[in-house]
Amino acid sequence: MDKEQVMKIVKEQDVKFIRFWFTDVVGALKSFAVTAAELEAGLNNGMGFDGSSITGYQDIEESDMIAMPDPSTFKILPWRGEEHKVGRMICDVLNPDGTPYEGDPRYQLKRALKRAEDMGFDHFYVGPELEFFYFKDSSGTEILDKGGYFDLTPLDVASDLRRDTVMALEEMGIHVEYSHHEVGPSQHEIDIRFGDALKIADDAMTYRLVVKEIAEQYGVYATFMPKPIFGENGSGMHTHQSLFRGNDNAFFDSEDKYFLSKEAKGYIAGLLKHASEMSAVFAQWVNSYKRLVPGYEAPVYKAWSRRNRSALIRVPMYHPGQEKATRCEFRSPDPACNPYLTFAVMLQAGLEGIEKGYEIEDPMEMNLYDLSDKEREEMGIQTLPESMGDAIKEIEKSELMKNALGDHIFSRFIELKKKDWNDYRVQLTQWEMDNYLSIL
Numbered sequence: 001m002d003k004e005q006v007m008k009i010v011k012e013q014d015v016k017f018i019r020f021w022f023t024d025v026v027g028a029l030k031s032f033a034v035t036a037a038e039l040e041a042g043l044n045n046g047m048g049f050d051g052s053s054i055t056g057y058q059d060i061e062e063s064d065m066i067a068m069p070d071p072s073t074f075k076i077l078p079w080r081g082e083e084h085k086v087g088r089m090i091c092d093v094l095n096p097d098g099t100p101y102e103g104d105p106r107y108q109l110k111r112a113l114k115r116a117e118d119m120g121f122d123h124f125y126v127g128p129e130l131e132f133f134y135f136k137d138s139s140g141t142e143i144l145d146k147g148g149y150f151d152l153t154p155l156d157v158a159s160d161l162r163r164d165t166v167m168a169l170e171e172m173g174i175h176v177e178y179s180h181h182e183v184g185p186s187q188h189e190i191d192i193r194f195g196d197a198l199k200i201a202d203d204a205m206t207y208r209l210v211v212k213e214i215a216e217q218y219g220v221y222a223t224f225m226p227k228p229i230f231g232e233n234g235s236g237m238h239t240h241q242s243l244f245r246g247n248d249n250a251f252f253d254s255e256d257k258y259f260l261s262k263e264a265k266g267y268i269a270g271l272l273k274h275a276s277e278m279s280a281v282f283a284q285w286v287n288s289y290k291r292l293v294p295g296y297e298a299p300v301y302k303a304w305s306r307r308n309r310s311a312l313i314r315v316p317m318y319h320p321g322q323e324k325a326t327r328c329e330f331r332s333p334d335p336a337c338n339p340y341l342t343f344a345v346m347l348q349a350g351l352e353g354i355e356k357g358y359e360i361e362d363p364m365e366m367n368l369y370d371l372s373d374k375e376r377e378e379m380g381i382q383t384l385p386e387s388m389g390d391a392i393k394e395i396e397k398s399e400l401m402k403n404a405l406g407d408h409i410f411s412r413f414i415e416l417k418k419k420d421w422n423d424y425r426v427q428l429t430q431w432e433m434d435n436y437l438s439i440l
Contacts, residue, residue: 025056027338127194234291270353
């Protein structure tokens with residue numbers, strides 16, 4: 001879709017407002033609306049806004065920014081109804097002179113994709129699996145059901161809610177593969193079909209808003225908080241990924257015993273080697289590390305496998321005739337991350353592995369949760385950072401992450417995460433009061 005087609009649809013369908021969307025550094029969706037009368041000017045020149053008011057963006061003395069809409073992302077918001085229709089476009093953020101703004105997460109993903117293109121890869125495909133919880137409201141964690149994995153009605157009272165969410169996602173141009181109840185009570189998953197990383201990052205941002213909007217229509221609250229309920233599985237965003245040259249999957253090799261090419265092995269090795277450095281990006285909240293603990297199906301051990309879901313990376317088993325499906329699944333990200341930055345750092349780490357010829361060990365097919373700390377140490381299996389504080393230390397010393405995020409986002413992101421961690425670690429928790437006050 002181009003500018004002319006957008007203008008034509010807006011006129012023919014009597015769209016009254018068009019929202020311009022973009023994200024801040026931590027992945028919060030930002031939006032402002034223009035009227036149909038102002039749309040043409042906005043499409044041609046973008047719309048100015050105050051960057052100093054956006055988390056992680058500019059200082060006040062250099063705050064003028066431009067939101068330049070991408071016409072190919074135009075969609076009409078289905079939850080706004082037929083009267084006074086509202087459309088949306090996702091924007092690139094530009095400097096006043098029209099150059100890309102280094103603090104725009106979408107630009108950093110584009111930059112990573114350019115590196116892949118320069119290395120001969122035409123497509124970076126990703127397929128994220130976003131999990132979430134439904135609660136009665138945002139003030140607590142009162143669940144709607146006690147269902148478990150793949151449970152159906154009557155345990156799963158959210159079937160209709162998920163159905164309407166899937167329909168809304170499809171109307172927004174997001175292809176849904178399947179949906180189901182997840183392991184935790186009131187936990188759900190709607191999987192979107194893989195695609196080019198930039199579109200899927202746009203789709204992931206849209207997905208999170210759609211899930212919340214449809215939940216609100218039902219009078220309930222949807223959350224992508226990584227670990228909202230103690231003692232239950234947290235919500236992850238397992239991310240399948242592969243590189244293609246034209247129509248050929250660069251990860252497949254029919255002569256290899258694992259059916260993995262040299263590029264695939266280098267890519268996987270890159271993810272494993274740089275996983276701790278990336279952790280602050282794909283698990284960017286203090287609460288993320290309440291999910292990333294042994295057990296609860298959350299992978300924390302830096303190893304790869306084919307069928308074993310306790311490893312950080314899983315390579316689904318090859319089936320004859322399914323060469324194009326060869327991929328790796330990176331299992332540690334959570335759905336509260338910034339998808340633009342998460343896809344960018346994963347791609348940069350994988351490309352680093354390919355470019356520098358990283359090698360991988362044999363797959364770990366045993367359940368890594370069953371091993372003792374000593375056994376894992378003897379096998380050379382390392383773990384992800386155990387807290388946001390540890391993750392910050394890892395990313396701070398990473399030249400790869402500095403290059404992947406760009407100087408601006410790298411410094412601002414770390415500054416924001418340090419503030420989160422410092423604010424958290426000085427808090428007194430109920431656990432401390434319950435366990436210490438009466439005895440110390």
